[in-house]
Amino acid sequence: MGLIFDGIKQAFHLMFILDPEVLGITLLSLKVSGSATLISLFFGISVGTAVALNQFPGRRFAVSLINTGMSMPPVVVGLFVTIMLWRNGPMGFLELLYTPTAMIIAQAVIATPIITGITLAAMQQLPQNLRLQILSLGATRLQMVLLLVREARLPLLAAIMAGFGGVISEVGASIMVGGNIKGYSRVLTTATVMETGRGNFDVAIALSIILLLFAFLVNAVLTMVQQRERPK
């Protein structure tokens, strides 16, 4: 029990004094996962909406591909991105391996299918005739898509939460493509893995609590927005 208690004490100490290393790790986590989520939002909402609204050959296959992607193991993504960015790999010339950028790429690859899948489901859940109704109100195609996205805003907020939650807690791909380099590509999860391996449970617990707190805060804010949007 002492181990946990000490860990929690140490954790609050580290957070309270704003330990520069812990702070740096936290900020990098935020930056990497936040950027990855933003990128995924762009691709996920576009692709999800496009697939939801259009009929094309191979659509069913595309949908099952997206759904499979939603449960893609992060280590597989890590492996794939590593190979792509490997010095002799197809995109090795970019020299991105073991950089935060590589981590953003990997995390975006993980989050995009999640956001695409939820967007797809959200758009398909809208009434069939809503599209026709919007067009008959005189909307251009772009206006129609924007209005539909606005109608699906509540489930889309869930998509953001799921995407962000997925990547902030992800460790496999981040270690593989980021390398867990101190002060450069070390994030909350990779640091926790390392400290646990070293037996530094107090630091590991501190990092875990920050991670939990963080996940909680982001989701609390989004939930608040989502619930406020609910009609009274």
Next chain:
Amino acid sequence: MTTPPPLQEPPALELKDLVLRRGDALLDIPALFLAEGHVLSLIGPNGAGKSTLLLAVASLLKPQRGSLVFKGQKIDLKHDAFAYRRRLAMVFQEPLLFDTTVYANVAAGLKIRGMGKAESEKRVARNLERFGIAGLAGRSARKLSGGEAQRTSLARAFATEPEMILLDEPFSALDAPTREALTDDLQRILAETRTTAIFTTHDRWEALRLADEIAVMNDGKIVQVGLPEEVMNQPRDEFVASFVGMETILTGRVVDNREGTLIVSVSGQEVEALGTARPGENVICCIRPENVTISTDHPESRTSARNVFPGRVTKITPLGLFEKVNLDCGFFLVAYVTRQSRENLGLAEGREITASFKATAVHVIKRDK
């Protein structure tokens, strides 16, 4: 099949040779005309193609073939569809409101058009008022009753001041009193704004109330189009007849034609009717149940009706205001009576009666075979 009615003004809408395949269903409209400011009601059973036709007129479904002329301008559905659509509005069976306030919903079409605030406010206020929902302006659209929601949807459509409005079964999801009130309001507003309108319904009474013209659809085709009284009283075929409430439909053969009065042999009995068929032709005689009179006197007693038949009551079905009485007079006959007169006559199943109807109440349709 449908010739343009004699009109003073050119038609607002003119469809020619329209063919649209949607799944297994085929919509085939050789011609359809709608005069400016007129209300056309499309009636027909589910799956008749009413909605498909409406969506095609709204340019929301692309026909394989055919032309659409709107106010004298031929609409190229590839290039002009968007500009054309902005001159129309459409209301569906579901209100399809946006998840925002009633006010913002009614303003939606104007916002889409980028209309200035002042003009938009004026129009929204006018239409909220018109549909009796001004008090709900700030309410969330998710918190409306079915009737309020459909009023909002109609106000949203009318706010764009459409040159033509398309209504796809706008009232069929509403309960009877709500539908009644809303039909009244719509009738008033259509007259007030003189908006050309097409609306679909499977309720013939609703169609009768709102429509200047009625088109009966079946199986992707317009079977008959005309003034309401024409369609109701002179159905072109058996399908239209049964759809517009001609409950008695008898098949027979003309045995004589005495200066316009036909003698039709129906199940061995002679029915007199007015018509133009020649002896030997096969015909269908349609009789509205409200035109059949039942009495318990003996057939010897004279009435002005030529068609007097003794028979027997086989079934009585209450239908709200009326009761439907099935009769067997050697042929099948349906009459409507009020509950009062049913009691006065002492009608009951098995009771012997005399049924009569005037020759003018019999509508004769020639059969192909």
